[in-house]
Amino acid sequence: MTSVISEVRSLSVMTNLWILVLGLAVVEASRDQKQRELRIVPVTEPHVLSEGPHWDRATQVLYFVDITSQKIMRLNPRTSEVTEAYIKNGPVGVFVPVAGRNNTFWAGSGTDLVEVQWNPKYNDPNPRIRVLSRIDKDRNFTRFNDGKVDPAGRFWAGSLGSKGNQALDNLGSLYRFSPNGTPTRIISPVSISNGLCWSHDNSTFYYIDSPTLQVVAYNYNVSTGNISNKRVVFTLKKIHKDEVPDGMTIDAQGHLWVAIHSGGRVIQVDPKTGKEIRAVKLPVMAVTSVAFGGPNLDVLYVTSGREGLSRRQLRRQPLAGSVFAVHGLGTTGAPMLNVKI
């Protein structure tokens, strides 16, 4: 008798388990369905550390950098052609076109802000470079990292501290640059300056210092370029041990898209609620930054890295370091601006 009861009981437990398993399978299937509508394609060869994607609306090309290889690069998505120029000053954290000029760019290389003359139709191992200014004159072991142009055309970029492969905390800063390239220190200290973007109404500046795991917001005064009233709008709940928020952009609805470095994904975040809305998995772990591009600004370009991966990890992620195009997200971005000088 007892054995029958226990058998029945265990049967019902089994049934419940099966319902649970089936339920999970359905959830998984619908998630798969959603992912299936997405098309994620590598659009470049793997680079050491691709970063800083910038869609140039006028010429319909994607600019990005390979930080470690000290290269500025251009992808023409119509021909799939990638061209590059070498910047001798140091690792290139960021580069953007200058508005209203052909073949003129600003780049943050080492601790130099440089103006580069480059015809991006061709590879150039030695483009003309003019140093405009130097950041972090009072620090050692820092270099330029991510940067972007604000709604008024001002260039912003930050720095990080590192010695060899080791990150050094609290040596970096975020700078705003005048049209002649003079830096003003805006936030300091930071550890790994990343992920900057502005709300469409110009009222808010969003920023990431990666090791804090936070996206923070400031009130933004577009006429002065001043920021005030810092608050936390999102905190990453880690899935993988080493993951941190990295580069960031904003979509037409004002949601933030954040690259999760060492997390193999990009997440969409609502800064009003602090909630993650969506996660998009990539076939690589070191996801570094994001930018909307394409004729309709509906393609999310995602950069990634392969630096520091073991041979075993590289076998599992042969595409690490590539730039990816994510199609089918059902959202669009805002045009990115070039620096006004």
Ligand SMILES: *[C@@H]1O[C@H](CO)[C@@H](O)[C@H](O)[C@H]1NC(C)=O
């Ligand atoms: C930039 O190049 C385009 C196409 O060659 C040309 O029409 C335009 O006048 C150039 N602009 C400047 C500022 O040189």
Ligand SMILES: *[C@@H]1O[C@H](CO)[C@@H](O)[C@H](O)[C@H]1NC(C)=O
């Ligand atoms: C940077 O290094 C130089 C040379 O070693 C040293 O003289 C200087 O004091 C250092 N500066 C800082 C801010 O640590």
Ligand SMILES: *[C@@H]1O[C@H](CO)[C@@H](O)[C@H](O)[C@H]1NC(C)=O
């Ligand atoms: C944001 O600021 C820029 C530069 O001042 C201006 O051109 C643009 O119209 C502003 N946008 C809004 C929504 O106020």
Ligand SMILES: *[C@@H]1O[C@H](CO)[C@@H](O)[C@H](O)[C@H]1NC(C)=O
């Ligand atoms: C921006 O700063 C200027 C100068 O301090 C001030 O007059 C203006 O009211 C500020 N605008 C906003 C939106 O805070």
Ligand SMILES: *[C@@H]1O[C@H](CO)[C@@H](O)[C@H](O)[C@H]1NC(C)=O
């Ligand atoms: C705001 O910006 C103006 C102009 O850039 C500057 O003179 C002023 O000191 C700034 N105010 C603050 C509080 O940073």
